[in-house]
Amino acid sequence: MTSDAKRSIRRIFDEAEDYDRDVGFFAAFGTRLVERSEVRPGDRTLDLCCGRGASLVPAARAVGPLGRAVGIDLSPEMVRRANEALAAEALQDHAAAVVGDIDALEFGDAEFDKVHCGFGVFFAGDVPAMLGGVRRVLRPGGQFAFSLFAGPPLWPWLVEILVRHSEAVPRNEHPMWTTEGATHELRRAGFLEPIRHDVTETVVVPSLDALWTQLWSLGTRPLLETMNDQTHRRVRKEIAAGLEPHRVPGGFASTSTVTILIAPNPG
Numbered sequence: 001m002t003s004d005a006k007r008s009i010r011r012i013f014d015e016a017e018d019y020d021r022d023v024g025f026f027a028a029f030g031t032r033l034v035e036r037s038e039v040r041p042g043d044r045t046l047d048l049c050c051g052r053g054a055s056l057v058p059a060a061r062a063v064g065p066l067g068r069a070v071g072i073d074l075s076p077e078m079v080r081r082a083n084e085a086l087a088a089e090a091l092q093d094h095a096a097a098v099v100g101d102i103d104a105l106e107f108g109d110a111e112f113d114k115v116h117c118g119f120g121v122f123f124a125g126d127v128p129a130m131l132g133g134v135r136r137v138l139r140p141g142g143q144f145a146f147s148l149f150a151g152p153p154l155w156p157w158l159v160e161i162l163v164r165h166s167e168a169v170p171r172n173e174h175p176m177w178t179t180e181g182a183t184h185e186l187r188r189a190g191f192l193e194p195i196r197h198d199v200t201e202t203v204v205v206p207s208l209d210a211l212w213t214q215l216w217s218l219g220t221r222p223l224l225e226t227m228n229d230q231t232h233r234r235v236r237k238e239i240a241a242g243l244e245p246h247r248v249p250g251g252f253a254s255t256s257t258v259t260i261l262i263a264p265n266p267g
């Protein structure tokens, strides 16, 4: 990945003021990631691409005051929000987020029992360097647990609408994008065979406006940026029609499945 590509990712997330604020998709799956990796009191955990703390905060709760939970993210704004979220639960004495790049982990050897990454491994610019770094900072017998989109998040028709109206081609060729690709890369990096969990969650998107805001704060933003105002209005109208069948009290229900892979570091 070029430094331009990294700058552009950082810009999206630095400006993602409302990232997952009203929808709670990432928060729901972040909690599930930490549950599935069976974090215990006293564990030392590292969260890659921690964002605003979807899995860092549950990990900080789970490790407790005798453990340590550290998160890194390329975006200083996300790091600021993650630290705010930790402070809001008085977890800051044993947990913190710092700016860092998953391609070049700046931690000591065997510093962590568990490494987590919620929907971020496909941002690695250098997959062998990222996975080699994860193995290095994990203790022998530790584990790397990360989540991948098993299909288009929220509703498949939503991405279909965006792609149809956009001039940008959505990126999906990263080696860590699919379970098969990620499993192959994990084997190459020397991890033991990963355990796979498919997890399903339902979230209620409160309104079309909340969904629109969410789309501007994610990887879908480059698709929206290729469209003019008229196309935005048309896209919003199509999304509004798509949402109607999902109406429930409080908004629109979406059920998504994601894949969690848990790869043990040889002991």
Ligand SMILES: C[S@@+](CC[C@H](N)C(=O)[O-])C[C@H]1O[C@@H](n2cnc3c(N)ncnc32)[C@H](O)[C@@H]1O
Residues within 6 Å of the ligand: 009, 010, 013, 020, 026, 027, 030, 048, 049, 050, 051, 052, 053, 054, 055, 072, 073, 074, 075, 078, 100, 101, 102, 103, 117, 118, 119, 120, 123, 124, 125
């Ligand atoms: C889709 S968000 C996921 C955030 C969080 N894990 C969650 O589940 O809400 C991806 C995050 O990866 C971060 N990111 C992208 N490339 C990165 C890199 N090379 N190193 C560290 N963080 C990166 C972005 O800034 C963003 O916060």
